[in-house]
Amino acid sequence: MGAGCSRGCASTEAAQTQAVVKVKPSAAEAEEPAPWAPAKKADEDETPAAPADAPAATLVVPRKPSEAPKGESTVYGGSSRKLTILHFNDVYNIEEQAREPKGGAARLCAKVNEFRESGANPLVLFSGDCYNPSLMSTITLGKQMVPVLNKLNVNVACIGNHDFDYGLENLQKLNGQCNFPWLMANVLERDTDFPYAGAGTIWVEDWNGIKVGIVGLVEEEWLETLGAVNVDEMVYKDFIEVGREAARRMKAKGAELLIALTHMREPNDRKLAAEVPEFHLVLGGHDHHYVSAFIEPHNNLMVKSGTDFRDMSLIEVELMAGNSDPKMSVERIIIDGSVPEDPAMKEIVDEYMKLMGEKMDEEIGESLEPLDGRFQTVRNRESNLGNFVADVWRKSANAEIAILNSGSLRSDMIHPPGVLKAKDFVSILPMIDNTSVLECTGAQVVAALENGVSQWPKLEGRFPQVSGLKFKFDPSKPPGSRIVPGSVYLWEFESEPEPLDMDRRYRVAVKEYLAQGKDGFNVFLDCKVLVDGESGVILPSTIKCHFIQLRVLNKWDEKKIYTRSLTARWLKKVKSVKSLDNLAAAESRFQRTSTQYYQQRSHGLAVPHPDQGYYCIAPRVEGRIVNVLEEVVEDLE
Ligand SMILES: [Zn+2]
Numbered sequence: 001m002g003a004g005c006s007r008g009c010a011s012t013e014a015a016q017t018q019a020v021v022k023v024k025p026s027a028a029e030a031e032e033p034a035p036w037a038p039a040k041k042a043d044e045d046e047t048p049a050a051p052a053d054a055p056a057a058t059l060v061v062p063r064k065p066s067e068a069p070k071g072e073s074t075v076y077g078g079s080s081r082k083l084t085i086l087h088f089n090d091v092y093n094i095e096e097q098a099r100e101p102k103g104g105a106a107r108l109c110a111k112v113n114e115f116r117e118s119g120a121n122p123l124v125l126f127s128g129d130c131y132n133p134s135l136m137s138t139i140t141l142g143k144q145m146v147p148v149l150n151k152l153n154v155n156v157a158c159i160g161n162h163d164f165d166y167g168l169e170n171l172q173k174l175n176g177q178c179n180f181p182w183l184m185a186n187v188l189e190r191d192t193d194f195p196y197a198g199a200g201t202i203w204v205e206d207w208n209g210i211k212v213g214i215v216g217l218v219e220e221e222w223l224e225t226l227g228a229v230n231v232d233e234m235v236y237k238d239f240i241e242v243g244r245e246a247a248r249r250m251k252a253k254g255a256e257l258l259i260a261l262t263h264m265r266e267p268n269d270r271k272l273a274a275e276v277p278e279f280h281l282v283l284g285g286h287d288h289h290y291v292s293a294f295i296e297p298h299n300n301l302m303v304k305s306g307t308d309f310r311d312m313s314l315i316e317v318e319l320m321a322g323n324s325d326p327k328m329s330v331e332r333i334i335i336d337g338s339v340p341e342d343p344a345m346k347e348i349v350d351e352y353m354k355l356m357g358e359k360m361d362e363e364i365g366e367s368l369e370p371l372d373g374r375f376q377t378v379r380n381r382e383s384n385l386g387n388f389v390a391d392v393w394r395k396s397a398n399a400e401i402a403i404l405n406s407g408s409l410r411s412d413m414i415h416p417p418g419v420l421k422a423k424d425f426v427s428i429l430p431m432i433d434n435t436s437v438l439e440c441t442g443a444q445v446v447a448a449l450e451n452g453v454s455q456w457p458k459l460e461g462r463f464p465q466v467s468g469l470k471f472k473f474d475p476s477k478p479p480g481s482r483i484v485p486g487s488v489y490l491w492e493f494e495s496e497p498e499p500l501d502m503d504r505r506y507r508v509a510v511k512e513y514l515a516q517g518k519d520g521f522n523v524f525l526d527c528k529v530l531v532d533g534e535s536g537v538i539l540p541s542t543i544k545c546h547f548i549q550l551r552v553l554n555k556w557d558e559k560k561i562y563t564r565s566l567t568a569r570w571l572k573k574v575k576s577v578k579s580l581d582n583l584a585a586a587e588s589r590f591q592r593t594s595t596q597y598y599q600q601r602s603h604g605l606a607v608p609h610p611d612q613g614y615y616c617i618a619p620r621v622e623g624r625i626v627n628v629l630e631e632v633v634e635d636l637e
Contacts, residue, residue, distance in 0.1 A: 079321035081209045083257065084120040086112055086314060089127035089285030090160065090307040092134045092432075094148050094349050096341075101334050103310035105148045106341035106349055111312060111333060112152055113342060123207050124153055125214070127285030127305070128160025128263035131174060133432040133538040136352060139359045139422055141166040141544075144352040146177045151345050156203050158216035158261040159184040160285055164197075165541045167228045167548070172198050183216025183261060186242035187223065188235045196234050202246050204253045210319055213255025215246035217272065219264035222286070225437075227396035227537035228545045239268065240275050247278035257317060257326055259283060266291065266304060273300045280326055281315065286534065292330045301328050310335050360423040365547035368607060368618035371415040373428055378406040379459035381625060384604070385409060385428070386465025388619035389543060391493075391603055394467040396542035397435050397531070399509035400490065401468040403448055405519055407461020408433060408511065408539065420547075429543060435536035436515035438527040442502040445469070446483055447523040448510075454479035454520065456627075462519040464625075470497055472626040484628060491624070493603055511539065550606055550615040 088108065096104030115122045126149065131142025142163075149157070159182050163171050175182045175198065185201035188194065195201055203214045217239040223231060239262075247258050260272055262284045269284040273295035281301050288307035295302050305313040311334060318327040371385040372378070378386050386406060394402030411427040440448070452464035453473045472487035489497035490506070500506075510524060512533030517525040604619035 081319045083208050083210050083212070083317040083319075084115060084122040084314065085125060085259075085281075085283075085317065086115060086122045086312055087125045087127065087283045087303060088305045088309070088312045089263075089283075090129040090288055091126075091145075091309050092130070092132075092137075093308055094134075094136070094144055095353060096337075097308070097310075101310045101336035103308050103335045104341065104349065105152070105309050106343075106346040107335045107339040108309040108312060109152055109342035109345035110340050111335060115314070116153075121208055123212065124155050125259070125261055125283055126154045126157040127261055127283055128158045128218075129162040129285055130160070131171065132162045132165035132541055133434075135426070135430065135432060136356055137165075138426070138429075138432075138540050138544050139356055139362075140352070141170050142174055144348075146174055147348050148345070150179050151348060154178070154180045156180060156214050156216075156261060157182050158263050158285065159197060159199055159218065160263040161218075161222040161226060161535060162538070164226050164229045165538060166545060168197060175199075183214065184218055185215050185246055186217050186237040186239050188237065190233050190235050193235075202250055204250055204255050210317070211254045211256045212259065213247075213250030213253065213257070214259045214261050215243060215250065217243055217246075217260055217262045217264070219262075219268045219286075221265070222263075222535045225398075225531045225535045225537070227398070227542055239264070239272060243272055243276045243279065247276060251278070256319060256324065257281070262286075266302075269302050269304065270295055273302045274298070280317075280328065283313075283315075288534070290332055292332070301330060303330055305332075360421065360426070362422045363419045364422055364425055364544070365420045365550060366609070366614075366616040367415065367417055367420060368609065368616045369604065369620060370417050371420075371428075371619070373409050373411040373413055373415060375406075375412045375459050378409045378465060379461060379463045380457065381627060381630075382621050382623075383409075383465060384619040384621050385415070387467065387622065387624065388604065388617060389429070389539075390465050390467035391605055391619070392546045393435070393537070393539055393542050394509050396537045396545070397437055397509035399437050399468070399507040400492070401440075401445060401506050402466065402509040403445075403452070403469075403514070404465045404467075405452070405461055405511065405514055405521075406463045406465050407519070409465070425540070425544070429540040431540075433539040434512040434533035435509055435531070435539060436512045436529060436533050437531035437536060438508045438510060438515055438524055439505050439530050440508045440524070440527045442488070442500040442504055442506065444523050444527055445500060445506060445508060446488055446502070448508075448521055449473070449483050449488065450480055451520045451523065453482050456482070460519075462521070466624055468492060469500075470622075470624040470626075472628050472631070474628045476629060487626075509536075512536070546605065550617075553606070554614040 094105040096102040096107065112122065112124060130145040130149065131137060136144055157180060181200040181203055183201060183203060184195060184197065184199035187196040189196050199216065201215065205212055219239060220236045223234060223236055243260055250258055258279050259281045260279045262269055262272065262282060263286045264284060266287050269282050273279060273282045274297065277298035277300065279300055284302065284304045287304050290304065290306040290311050292301065292303040292313065294300070303313050303315065305311050311332060314331040314333055316329045320327065369384060372383045373385045377383045386404065386409060389409065390402045390404045393404065408431065409428055410430050415424055449464060449471055452462055455462060456475045468491055470489045470491050472484040473482045474484055475482060486499065488500040490500050491497040507530060514521045515524050515529065515533065604617055606615045607618040608614065609616050
């Protein structure tokens with residue numbers, strides 16, 4: 001469970017509603033002037049093109065009475081107009097899961113089709129997060145979601161944080177292949193003021209004779225945590241202000257039903273509903289729990305629809321003649337094993353499952369050094385594989401220190417120098433681990449390290465691999481006092497190690513699992529959470545992104561590298577050197593062999609191949625973790 005869930009789950013599950021009917025208060029909605037109203041070229045004609053299959057306005061054929069949600073008192077017929085909305089968010093695994101509710105794209109699709117076949121002509125809305133994380137996405141970079149969402153006939157989507165996990169280019173490529181618009185109105189490109197990531201801002205369309213207006217809104221909190229895009233290129237605008245302005249523009253375009261499609265935490269969704277009464281509906285993602293509630297004081301409806309193709313919301317809207325306040329009801333639909341699978345969607349899922357097998361032989365990068373992933377190494381001493389993973393991960397998480405429990409490294413073998421294949425990568429990091437960034441004092445860091453070495457020489461998964469840090473431990477001492485006093489140093493790349501200050505607070509990246517106090521890391525429970533698991537970077541994805549960056553670098557193309565990992569900062573330097581036009585010239589300028597030079601500068605994260613010149617990895621053991629007993633032995637030798 002994510003830290004975010006602990007904020008919202010307990011209190012909101014109680015608010016879960018199976019079916020409710022609401023009549024909006026008829027108090028006049030005062031239209032507020034927009035505090036945020038810069039004249040932006042992108043804003044006037046930003047409404048994305050209608051989906052290819054958008055039907056002309058039609059009359060609603062009511063669902064059969066047996067299908068009506070329990071407790072619903074909607075009166076069909078007469079002069080009312082009706083709209084069915086299907087909403088879902090945060091989907092990761094297209095295949096069904098072992099435990100109920102099994103979910104899976106094929107079942108959700110069958111459910112969507114059920115409403116479509118009943119004549120409801122549903123408006124299908126998605127609140128973001130699909131291109132990552134999943135094991136499949138570490139191989140495909142999220143490509144499988146394009147045919148899946150297209151097959152679901154999604155009409156409009158809002159961008160989520162994990163959609164950026166493999167970089168801006170990847171997101172834009174995939175979004176471009178979707179046959180529906182992706183919205184995100186309150187993040188702009190710094191240079192141009194256009195919406196960031198090529199997103200749309202609002203969508204206004206006639207649906208079943210009701211003019212529907214939708215705006216995509218996100219929160220600032222997760223933007224700051226993105227590991228694979230450059231946040232400096234974005235300008236964030238307050239979602240309340242942008243929401244108000246968007247509502248005004250959508251009303252000006254004739255919209256009668258206003259929807260905020262969002263990717264933010266529940267308290268922010270509630271705030272949006274409370275402060276922007278123009279929105280009849282706030283349909284959110286980012287949280288993975290199911291919740292629906294009418295929000296005071298305006299009684300607008302907020303819904304968040306669970307996660308992972310296991311939940312969907314059915315929202316019925318009815319506009320009565322002569323009354324601009326829609327009557328709305330919501331029903332949670334659980335996608336369990338009793339829901340049949342749609343055969344066409346099942347085919348897509350099966351195809352990708354097969355592709356996963358085939359892709360395992362794909363080359364993802366190259367190492368000049370053997371990578372030692374043996375349990376007898378990673379759970380016992382510093383390992384070059386541990387250094388590499390911890391370094392890349394720490395930089396992506398934008399932390400000063402990373403403490404990786406070695407149980408995360410699963411391959412238990414030495415990977416020989418040379419090409420690394422997808423199957424090597426998956427064997428090293430088969431788990432889709434979320435990252436938390438904690439604020440820890442130096443003393444808390446030491447306490448965590450004490451726990452890490454407490455079981456030595458047992459090959460326990462809590463033994464740490466570290467980045468941004470070096471320390472000595474003495475296993476002859478009792479557990480809890482093995483870290484040699486004064487031996488712990490903060491060690492930012494390219495600078496001299498400095499003693500860890502016991503009172504200073506540091507940004508420490510750990511797996512969410514550790515942040516929850518598992519594996520004896522109780523100390524982390526006392527640390528302030530700066531970035532929670534759901535917002536944090538995904539461990540294997542950061543490593544995959546690193547290899548993608550090396551590949552881009554190898555092409556020497558002029559494309560920007562969208563990253564703030566070590567490579568990005570370091571590449572800038574290389575790029576400035578690149579004014580000398582080629583790597584050989586750069587090398588001669590520094591009068592060193594390239595490998596030595598880059599080895600030192602990059603800790604082996606990006607080192608030119610000595611013969612071919614293209615970039616490889618070459619991590620080494622650097623003395624970050626020193627066992628003083630072994631140190632003595634080495635001295636004697
Ligand atoms: Zn999210």
